Amino acid sequence: MAQLVSADTAAEGRPCVDTVVLQPTPFCNIACRYCxxxxxxxxxxxxxDTVRAVFTALFASGWSHPWLTVIWHAGEPLVMPxxxxxxxxxxxxxxxxxxxxxxxxxxxxxxxxxxxWCALFRRWQVGVGVSIDGPREIHDANRVTRxxxxxxxxxxxxxxxxxxxxxxxxVISVLSTRALxxxxxxxxxxxxxxITDVCFNVEESEGDHISELFADGGAEARFRQFLGHFWRKxxxxxxxxxxxxxxxxxxxxxxxxxxxxxxxxxQPFGMINVDCHGNVSSFSPELLGLKNADYGDxxxxxxxxxxxxxxxxxxxMRAMHRDIAAGVAACRAECAYFSVCGGGSPINKLTENxxxxxxxxxxxxxxxxxxxxxxxxALDRLETVLDDxxxxxxxx
Ligand code: SF4
Numbered sequence: 472m473a474q475l476v477s478a479d480t481a482a483e484g485r486p487c488v489d490t491v492v493l494q495p496t497p498f499c500n501i502a503c504r505y506c507x508x509x510x511x512x513x514x515x516x517x518x519x520d521t522v523r524a525v526f527t528a529l530f531a532s533g534w535s536h537p538w539l540t541v542i543w544h545a546g547e548p549l550v551m552p553x554x555x556x557x558x559x560x561x562x563x564x565x566x567x568x569x570x571x572x573x574x575x576x577x578x579x580x581x582x583x584x585x586x587x588w589c590a591l592f593r594r595w596q597v598g599v600g601v602s603i604d605g606p607r608e609i610h611d612a613n614r615v616t617r618x619x620x621x622x623x624x625x626x627x628x629x630x631x632x633x634x635x636x637x638x639x640x641x642v643i644s645v646l647s648t649r650a651l652x653x654x655x656x657x658x659x660x661x662x663x664x665x666i667t668d669v670c671f672n673v674e675e676s677e678g679d680h681i682s683e684l685f686a687d688g689g690a691e692a693r694f695r696q697f698l699g700h701f702w703r704k705x706x707x708x709x710x711x712x713x714x715x716x717x718x719x720x721x722x723x724x725x726x727x728x729x730x731x732x733x734x735x736x737x738q739p740f741g742m743i744n745v746d747c748h749g750n751v752s753s754f755s756p757e758l759l760g761l762k763n764a765d766y767g768d769x770x771x772x773x774x775x776x777x778x779x780x781x782x783x784x785x786x787x788m789r790a791m792h793r794d795i796a797a798g799v800a801a802c803r804a805e806c807a808y809f810s811v812c813g814g815g816s817p818i819n820k821l822t823e824n825x826x827x828x829x830x831x832x833x834x835x836x837x838x839x840x841x842x843x844x845x846x847x848x849a850l851d852r853l854e855t856v857l858d859d860x861x862x863x864x865x866x867x
């Protein structure tokens with residue numbers, strides 16, 4: 472039977488920052504029904520001084536991974552002008568020392584994408600992710616304006632513009648109960664729209680948002696059925712080139728032993744997450760902006776007043792790391808999926824179980840277990856076919 476590689480843990484020691492998540496603004500131009508962001512009407516903006524302070528401190532620390540991803544996220548990043556990103560990207564490039572490669576990525580609702588944005592994406596080779604939940608009826612059930620109107624037409628227009636301008640992109644679709652019942656409809660939609668790279672997020676409970684999907688139970692079984700069907704059908708005909716839940720998981724299942732269990736969300740400053748005021752957090756990006764008395768609202772310092780080293784030693788960082796590490800240790804001891812997961816998502820543990828120092832959440836079933844099981848089942852079937860084929864050849 473196909474097996475997962477054995478688990479290992481990332482060594483303690485100096486931080487290795489592979490991802491910086493920046494919040495150019497908390498403001499979002501729409502109000503999705505499942506959105507957990509508490510400040511989406513706040514129009515504050517991250518200054519270029521804050522951008523400069525983040526990268527000056529990071530590169531001076533020597534903690535940056537040689538391949539650094541900078542994700543502009545939280546709120547709708549494209550409500551900031553194109554010129555803001557031109558200046559910010561140029562600033563980061565000027566500060567980046569030799570030997571470090573920075574790749575910018577933007578996650579957007581796509582409604583404001585036009586040829587000018589595409590020119591920026593092309594010039595800076597920005598990784599573009601567009602949030603679209605499927606065909607109009609499914610998308611517009613949740614992704615709405617503040618007046619409750621659907622946003623499908625504008626998002627679809629943004630995607631058409633990306634395709635016309637030949638800008639590579641992927642989509643992230645949040646799967647609601649309705650979408651989980653319609654894998655063929657979802658697949659037909661992506662094909663008709665020219666969407667080739669697809670990521671799924673099952674609608675979860677995060678922050679103040681409580682997912683309806685989990686109220687009546689059976690989310691794991693429904694997602695297993697959906698993903699298995701979608702994967703099979705998408706491979707039977709051309710169209711879908713990358714399915715994150717399968718293709719992304721495959722690389723984690725097949726990676727070498729020494730890389731097993733890596734998870735930057737559970738390492739202090741594996742990720743550095745900065746809000747528009749320069750407040751710094753780490754671990755799950757979704758923690759930034761949430762309130763919590765035990766962990767100082769998850770803020771470890773401010774980039775304008777504190778050094779990264781001081782933040783690493785702060786009470787909030789120590790308290791979070793202590794509890795997150797306890798959860799990871801428990802995961803390592805008891806979970807068969809640890810080698811692909813590395814201890815999960817702290818935000819899910821805190822939201823669902825009330826503590827970082829815990830193990831299983833819906834994230835485990837949906838993000839780790841279902842894709843891993845489907846792949847291992849497929850590898851088992853392949854092994855059987857190859858064994859039968861060998862038997863036939865040796866008998867003839
Ligand atoms: S799948 Fe869940 S229980 Fe298993 S290692 Fe990941 S977070 Fe821990």
